[in-house]
Amino acid sequence: MLLFFRQNDTDDCSNHMRKYIVASSKPTISFTNRNNIMRNLYSILGVEKQASEANIKKAYRTLAKELHPDLNKDDKLIADRFKEVSAAYSILGDKDRRGKYDRGEIDENGNEKAPNFGGGFRPRGFGGQARHDFDMEDAENVFSEFFRFTGAGKSGGTRRAGKQQAPRAKGLDISYEVTIGFEESITGGTRRLALNDNRNVDIKIPPGIKNGQVIRLSGQGGPGLGQGPKGDALVEIRVAKHPYYRREGDDIHLELPITINEAILGGDIQVPTPRGKLTVRIPRNSSSGTRLRLKGKGVETKKAVGNMYVALKIMAPEKRDIELEKALKEWDGSDGAALRKKAGLV
Numbered sequence: 001m002l003l004f005f006r007q008n009d010t011d012d013c014s015n016h017m018r019k020y021i022v023a024s025s026k027p028t029i030s031f032t033n034r035n036n037i038m039r040n041l042y043s044i045l046g047v048e049k050q051a052s053e054a055n056i057k058k059a060y061r062t063l064a065k066e067l068h069p070d071l072n073k074d075d076k077l078i079a080d081r082f083k084e085v086s087a088a089y090s091i092l093g094d095k096d097r098r099g100k101y102d103r104g105e106i107d108e109n110g111n112e113k114a115p116n117f118g119g120g121f122r123p124r125g126f127g128g129q130a131r132h133d134f135d136m137e138d139a140e141n142v143f144s145e146f147f148r149f150t151g152a153g154k155s156g157g158t159r160r161a162g163k164q165q166a167p168r169a170k171g172l173d174i175s176y177e178v179t180i181g182f183e184e185s186i187t188g189g190t191r192r193l194a195l196n197d198n199r200n201v202d203i204k205i206p207p208g209i210k211n212g213q214v215i216r217l218s219g220q221g222g223p224g225l226g227q228g229p230k231g232d233a234l235v236e237i238r239v240a241k242h243p244y245y246r247r248e249g250d251d252i253h254l255e256l257p258i259t260i261n262e263a264i265l266g267g268d269i270q271v272p273t274p275r276g277k278l279t280v281r282i283p284r285n286s287s288s289g290t291r292l293r294l295k296g297k298g299v300e301t302k303k304a305v306g307n308m309y310v311a312l313k314i315m316a317p318e319k320r321d322i323e324l325e326k327a328l329k330e331w332d333g334s335d336g337a338a339l340r341k342k343a344g345l346v
Helices: 007-017 043-047 054-069 076-092 093-104 136-150 184-185 260-265 322-330 336-342
Strands: 174-180 188-196 200-205 214-217 233-239 243-248 251-259 266-274 274-283 289-296 308-315
Touching: 043 054, 043 076, 054 076, 076 093, 184 233, 188 251, 200 233, 233 251, 251 260, 251 266, 260 266, 260 308, 260 336, 274 289
Parallel strands: 174 233, 251 308
Antiparallel strands: 188 200, 214 233, 243 251, 266 274, 289 308
8 A cells, every 4th residue: 555645745744754653564374183173283193393304295295195185084073184294294204394484573474573662563653662553444543534634645535524534545455375285276175264354254265276386365454544445365375395296287297106016017007196196007117217197187178188107217226126126137138338339428
């Protein structure tokens, strides 16, 4: 909001305006326990604050596997816990965001914390020990009193019988931020948002929503000035990182580990997708990097339907296998030099 004043107006009321300061805040939505108390992100993942990146990732994968919706269908508490864990990992799993969280620069939702100026907002001047939180009604009173004092602005009304009519203007838009899991960004869902006036509203998460996309809730923002309409609530959606899914446009990518015998002999295996598991056939003699396309299993929006691409990754046994080593020594089809020459690397 911008206010423009004539020079004589500002001269007449400069002392008057020194009495006021307008502050703003950015309310956030948070995942809380049953007592509605904010939980520490490290406690959500069950790790210490000094935990390494590898331990945090391991803890998240363990919890994600236990709490995955495919294994706990129709269990709302488990589903909420899964969302809470995903949101915590979206911050602690990112080195830069974790550092900001540890330094107190952002809160549990990834929002930047407003600097503390000490005095807080007060209806009459600065200082004193009684601190008051900023209230949108205070803002309305400040501007109304100012315009009554100056008599400035055509849209602010005219004096009638010595009384100045309050200006009419739309209320402020208020920004919020909500973190959702990767699967929820694909399938859609509903989230309850706590507004800054202590009201709760349900917001619909459309299927295929992207990270950083904003949902506008008309008339859910700050109160208007005078008889002006209320502002809007602007809800920015943050999509948590996933340990194995990756989105590119409307397509979803997955790297799938397979064994040597599955690569050579082929066969049917189960593949996880954001909407549940699917059975996929691995062709015989598949190599690492072979990509299988699952048509129509990507992101589905009103405009388009993407695909899911599964890249095969052949994994050697974790432990030494003497019989396998013996079989490979007896196999005369192994000519690595010829393969590299064919690829133009020799």
